[in-house]
Amino acid sequence: MIHRRSLLGAAAAAPLLPSMAHSQESRAPESWPSGPVRIICPFAAGGPTDVMARLVADALSAELSQRFIVENRTGSGVVVGTEAVAKAPKDGSTFLYSTVAHSVLRPLFANLSFDPVRDFQPVALVGVIPMLLMVNKEVPAENLRELVQMFQRDPGKYNYGSSGNGGAVHLATELFLHQAGGLKVNHVPYRGSAPAMPDLLNGNLSMMLNVASDGVASVQRGATRGLAISSSKRMPQLPDVPTFNESGLPGYEAYTWHMLFAPAGTPAPIVRRLNQAANKVMGDERMRRRVDEMTMEPRSDTTPDTAAQWLAAEMAKWEPLVRAANITPN
Incomplete structure (x- = not known):
């Protein structure tokens, strides 16, 4: 409570109110566990996905005043790391940072111990490349x-x-x-x-x-x-390279994308707060400049529902192709 001891004191306090409110908004929910939050990346350290995951983790740490750390778990494509998240506690202490590889797990691996849809809650689409x-x-x-x-x-x-x-x-x-x-x-x-x-x-x-x-x-x-x-318009870095549409293959769309997932059953307030934080950090101009160097189009407009819809559309697109082309993991 702000005590109005004088008009001068009230006037001095007024400019602080927006930043105080922002601090309240930026904090993690009360239900968030104490201690570091793990973001498991099922790709090798130093690769482009790992680099992006670490940028996101650092930005989330600053935004939520909660330490986020990236842990690389590789093996069997992305299966080992993804499985670790599927079986992790559903308390907001563990998340998955993965790519389009998540959308082809079912046709590539017949004996998964988890389901890439049922066992995961999409949180936010981070960007597309x-x-x-x-x-x-x-x-x-x-x-x-x-x-x-x-x-x-x-x-x-x-x-x-x-x-x-x-x-x-x-x-x-x-x-x-x-x-x-x-x-x-x-x-x-x-x-x-x-x-x-x-x-x-x-x-x-x-x-x-x-x-x-x-x-x-x-x-x-x-x-x-x-x-x-494969983008809808030419890249600033390569202005002389046309799009597939301009080149006579309309309708061709292919890209890799990055998404944050939670284990299914993670409390909704945590999922919503992480979604809000991810959207905010990906919309930050400094982050946009960083990811532009990686040719990523950042996304700062998704909800958990629209992220789930994105995943469903990608699975509907890629799963039949994997089966028709007889693609195997080895």
Whole structure:
């Protein structure tokens, strides 16, 4: 309670009221457990997903005055880390930071000990990253149409690289090949995008539809040729690379996305507060500048319900493709 001892005292206190109210809003709910909150990232430390997870964790720590720490749990794709969250206490002490990989767990792994829908509560969509189609400099195709014609003339002659079976790069490429008329191009999986890029540069791979953040630099310096970007508009970093829609393949949409999940049954006030905090930090101009460097389009407008709808739409899109293309995790 503010005691009105004098008009001067009241006037002095007035400017402090907004910041006091903001402090109250920024605090975690009373039901939040004490101690650090774990965000489990089922990807390797130092990779782009891990880097983004740590940016988000640091921002949430500052916003909620609650320490968030990232813990990397890798193995069997994203299964080990995701399973750890599914079986974690439902008290707000543990969350999952995952990607489009979450949407293809069911068709890739027949004997999961958890259900990627039933055992999780989507909290917030953090952002989306488009995919960049690149070819090595020796490929004669100068645009997407010429590349498709090249593949049509010689089915099975060319190859493409990916970051691994069932990953975002693999899925995006298979969708492109399917929508372009069922093109036959050989798949060469790697353990991540980084080891695949040298083979694209030296000509061992003809094409790679990589996460844009991992391919922009090579196109900018002329080491590879960018033919199309999967976003709805051209990227500022690559203004001369057209979209798939501009290149004659309308309706093609592929990207990786980042999302925060809670174990199903986590108290609703905690889920709502973390959603609000995630939206706020992703809408911050400083964060937007940081993620722009990673070619991510930040999202600051989702609710737990709309995040769940996003996941459902992605699963409806990718699960049939995984089955039709006979994609396996190994």
